[in-house]
Amino acid sequence: xxxxxxASLGSRAxxxxxxxxxxxxxxxDAALATSARLLRSETDQVLxxxxxxxxxxxxxxxxxxxxxxxxxxxxxxxxxxxxxxALVALDDPVGEVVDGGVRPNGLRVRRVRVPLGVVGIVYENxxxxxxxxxxxxxxxxxxxxxxxxxxxxxxxxxxxxVLRAALETAGMPVDAVQLVEDTRHETVEEFVxxxxxxxxxxxxxxxxxVELVRAKASVPYVVDGDGNCHxxxxxxxxxxxxxxxxxxxxxxxxxVCNAAESLLVHAExxxxxxxxxxxxxxxxxxVGDEAARALVPGIGAATEDDYATEFLGLxxxxxxxxxxxxxxDHIARYSTGHSEAIVTNDYTAAARFVREVDAAAVxxxxxxxxxxxxxxxxxxxxxxxxxKLHARGPMGLRELTSVKYVIEGDGQVRS
Amino acid sequence: xxxxxxASLGSRAxxxxxxxxxxxxxxxDAALATSARLLRSETDQVLxxxxxxxxxxxxxxxxxxxxxxxxxxxxxxxxxxxxxxALVALDDPVGEVVDGGVRPNGLRVRRVRVPLGVVGIVYENxxxxxxxxxxxxxxxxxxxxxxxxxxxxxxxxxxxxVLRAALETAGMPVDAVQLVEDTRHETVEEFVxxxxxxxxxxxxxxxxxVELVRAKASVPYVVDGDGNCHxxxxxxxxxxxxxxxxxxxxxxxxxVCNAAESLLVHAExxxxxxxxxxxxxxxxxxVGDEAARALVPGIGAATEDDYATEFLGLxxxxxxxxxxxxxxDHIARYSTGHSEAIVTNDYTAAARFVREVDAAAVxxxxxxxxxxxxxxxxxxxxxxxxxKLHARGPMGLRELTSVKYVIEGDGQVRS
Numbered sequence: 166x167x168x169x170x171x172a173s174l175g176s177r178a179x180x181x182x183x184x185x186x187x188x189x190x191x192x193x194d195a196a197l198a199t200s201a202r203l204l205r206s207e208t209d210q211v212l213x214x215x216x217x218x219x220x221x222x223x224x225x226x227x228x229x230x231x232x233x234x235x236x237x238x239x240x241x242x243x244x245x246x247x248x249x250x251a252l253v254a255l256d257d258p259v260g261e262v263v264d265g266g267v268r269p270n271g272l273r274v275r276r277v278r279v280p281l282g283v284v285g286i287v288y289e290n291x292x293x294x295x296x297x298x299x300x301x302x303x304x305x306x307x308x309x310x311x312x313x314x315x316x317x318x319x320x321x322x323x324x325x326x327v328l329r330a331a332l333e334t335a336g337m338p339v340d341a342v343q344l345v346e347d348t349r350h351e352t353v354e355e356f357v358x359x360x361x362x363x364x365x366x367x368x369x370x371x372x373x374x375v376e377l378v379r380a381k382a383s384v385p386y387v388v389d390g391d392g393n394c395h396x397x398x399x400x401x402x403x404x405x406x407x408x409x410x411x412x413x414x415x416x417x418x419x420x421v422c423n424a425a426e427s428l429l430v431h432a433e434x435x436x437x438x439x440x441x442x443x444x445x446x447x448x449x450x451x452v453g454d455e456a457a458r459a460l461v462p463g464i465g466a467a468t469e470d471d472y473a474t475e476f477l478g479l480x481x482x483x484x485x486x487x488x489x490x491x492x493x494d495h496i497a498r499y500s501t502g503h504s505e506a507i508v509t510n511d512y513t514a515a516a517r518f519v520r521e522v523d524a525a526a527v528x529x530x531x532x533x534x535x536x537x538x539x540x541x542x543x544x545x546x547x548x549x550x551x552x553k554l555h556a557r558g559p560m561g562l563r564e565l566t567s568v569k570y571v572i573e574g575d576g577q578v579r580s
Numbered sequence: 581x582x583x584x585x586x587a588s589l590g591s592r593a594x595x596x597x598x599x600x601x602x603x604x605x606x607x608x609d610a611a612l613a614t615s616a617r618l619l620r621s622e623t624d625q626v627l628x629x630x631x632x633x634x635x636x637x638x639x640x641x642x643x644x645x646x647x648x649x650x651x652x653x654x655x656x657x658x659x660x661x662x663x664x665x666a667l668v669a670l671d672d673p674v675g676e677v678v679d680g681g682v683r684p685n686g687l688r689v690r691r692v693r694v695p696l697g698v699v700g701i702v703y704e705n706x707x708x709x710x711x712x713x714x715x716x717x718x719x720x721x722x723x724x725x726x727x728x729x730x731x732x733x734x735x736x737x738x739x740x741x742v743l744r745a746a747l748e749t750a751g752m753p754v755d756a757v758q759l760v761e762d763t764r765h766e767t768v769e770e771f772v773x774x775x776x777x778x779x780x781x782x783x784x785x786x787x788x789x790v791e792l793v794r795a796k797a798s799v800p801y802v803v804d805g806d807g808n809c810h811x812x813x814x815x816x817x818x819x820x821x822x823x824x825x826x827x828x829x830x831x832x833x834x835x836v837c838n839a840a841e842s843l844l845v846h847a848e849x850x851x852x853x854x855x856x857x858x859x860x861x862x863x864x865x866x867v868g869d870e871a872a873r874a875l876v877p878g879i880g881a882a883t884e885d886d887y888a889t890e891f892l893g894l895x896x897x898x899x900x901x902x903x904x905x906x907x908x909d910h911i912a913r914y915s916t917g918h919s920e921a922i923v924t925n926d927y928t929a930a931a932r933f934v935r936e937v938d939a940a941a942v943x944x945x946x947x948x949x950x951x952x953x954x955x956x957x958x959x960x961x962x963x964x965x966x967x968k969l970h971a972r973g974p975m976g977l978r979e980l981t982s983v984k985y986v987i988e989g990d991g992q993v994r995s
Binding site for chain 2: 183186187266268272274279281282360364365379380383385387403405406409410412413414417497515519520521523524525526527528529530531532534535536540541542552553554555557558567568569570571572573574575576577578579580
């Protein structure tokens with residue numbers, strides 16, 4: 166099989182990006198609506214391509230989780246189409262005047278949102294990322310290079326074909342959406358060094374991908390990193406609320422980055438709280454420190470590694486902490502800076518937690534599961550940034566833009 | 581000479597950053613005012629350290645430009661102190677609520693500005709960068725690691741001592757400002773890989789530094805890149821305005837990044853405009869394409885390299901372009917994305933230039949020299965970003981912050 170060389174894809178993406186940057190909101194929305202329509206009408210073709218990937222995965226002995234992430238059905242395709250339609254309803258970020266004013270010398274200055282240019286995304290085998298990322302990029306005026314996984318290649322090909330056909334139908338540059346079909350592991354490095362092509366790289370994957378990007382990437386990137394999220398049950402917590410939040414944060418969807426991985430409980434409330442929480446967490450493998458084990462007999466001992474691990478499954482590391490300071494210190498030590506929650510009715514404790522915990526999102530009396538583009542009103546998201554530069558937390562349309570200074574004068578010069 | 585290992589500086593910076601993030605605006609402003617006061621009272625010590633650097637530079641046969649950049653006198657020290665005082669008057673960006681609202685489920689969501697943490701800056705031998713960067717970082721609640729040049733080491737030591745003494749006097753963590761005294765070339769690489777320490781690296785230097793950062797850095801960074809800036813004199817330009825702007829953009833301070841390096845002139849107006857502009861540019865070495873040379877006899881031929889070079893001196897590359905499209909194409913090909921200007925009275929041409937030219941700043945009928953933090957009302961600047969992520973254009977206090985989602989609820993969980 167011959168695939169198009171990366172450099173050619175890159176040149177085409179740049180040309181498409183320049184065209185797309187000039188497109189009106191109406192044109193972009195038409196392309197999105199057409200994409201949704203074609204995705205619905207081509208569901209069978211997408212599902213048949215997906216079956217081939219699923220068969221390959223089974224043949225390679227993939228785990229049930231992997232197969233489930235990869236598998237599409239009519240309902241899943243329909244919800245991918247719905248997500249494209251939902252983007253139409255969102256405001257176009259391009260052209261928004263962020264701020265502005267007149268300088269003392271009469272210069273009229275404003276900052277205006279502009280597309281980034283070419284977005285590159287490296288991701289694993291959830292096929293909905295293909296349509297979500299493409300939709301977000303088109304709406305925000307960016308061309309996108311989609312580098313999905315080898316395991317989802319047939320599905321992604323079918324999806325890319327639909328999306329490109331929709332662009333063509335809508336009179337937009339088809340190369341605004343391009344799939345990188347060379348999914349060999351050794352070419353990731355080439356992808357993350359496409360200097361002068363990729364304006365923003367978004368690596369969505371495990372620690373080894375993030376590590377490779379940090380070590381090798383020469384293009385600008387925003388890391389969608391791990392979520393080692395904590396729930397801290399304070400001395401002044403309402404235990405009903407604590408139980409609801411801990412159970413939801415851990416169990417509602419344990420395989421995602423905003424699920425909780427560690428539970429911290431204030432020592433004073435632990436004798437009442439911990440046995441109750443442990444029993445509510447039935448089905449979760451609990452490990453704890455000495456104090457936790459004394460209160461919940463039969464659970465395993467937590468190691469350093471447990472506190473530092475994003476389990477992405479039904480396992481939870483528990484620590485009993487002396488006070489709020491100890492909770493904040495524990496989080497500072499182990500947090501990946503994703504989402505951190507406190508359960509408390511103590512106003513001062515809540516305020517200190519909000520101020521002193523360093524993470525993309527801090528929550529008071531709410532589940533960490535809310536840290537998500539949809540839940541926070543951004544519409545779809547292209548990832549959740551765990552870094553501090555450019556974007557922090559869920560990345561939606563706004564995070565796929567840059568700004569440009571526009572400075573207008575009447576012949577002013579500097580003295 | 582023993583210098584403190586980088587890792588120790590890093591740990592101290594992290595501790596200081598956590599303290600500094602909690603400081604009030606009043607405390608930070610007190611530290612800045614004290615810094616300004618001490619800098620004035622210790623002027624002699626700073627100047628004597630500077631004399632040592634100057635002597636060393638002379639001994640090493642440094643160029644007049646290098647020596648001039650390095651040299652301090654009482655007036656320059658006073659203006660460094662003034663710049664610190666000026667920061668006091670600016671709004672503290674930390675704590676600003678960027679946006680927010682209530683979600684349908686009652687969650688109260690807001691995004692709040694927070695310090696980045698630890699800022700690392702690599703720079704050349706202008707000593708004012710030391711106090712400017714330190715002041716900006718303190719005001720924005722960040723600890724800073726200052727990696728100045730070997731040539732300015734004595735000056736920077738004296739400055740850092742003053743700044744740290746001021747922090748101590750004001751009851752703030754002294755390690756909020758630390759000078760990296762190991763200025764050997766081979767340790768830059770160690771500096772740009774201080775993972776887990778540096779939250780934002782700002783390389784300010786020539787292409788080789790930027791290249792090293794892109795290739796080797798594993799910490800997040802914002803590039804302060806070259807400025808290959810163009811002035812395009814459109815067919816509909818007012819020639820008085822054009823002359824004023826071209827002369828100012830090229831000659832007012834040719835050694836800086838927002839000075840113009842290329843002049844594009846519309847073919848229709850070139851026969852009148854070019855001879856006049858050339859004569860106004862007396863003292864500047866002009867090179868041009870064939871059409872330009874036909875109109876201005878005696879100037880040299882411009883090579884590809886000339887159009888691609890940031891001269892940082894009294895040399896200007898000229899091209900005659902067929903129309904606005906050709907001007908935009910030329911800029912797209914050679915621009916470094918810094919500052920690009922059009923001189924025109926044609927409304928549509930101005931609008932197209934603003935929209936289609938991809939740069940940190942686009943200017944209409946104004947000199948490129950205005951693209952500067954002070955001129956744009958940001959106060960001092962820590963650099964001018966030529967990348968599209970995080971910050972674009974002059975970086976002031978706001979660009980030294982990140983945001984944090986604060987999500988408050990009453991026990992909400994996700995269903």
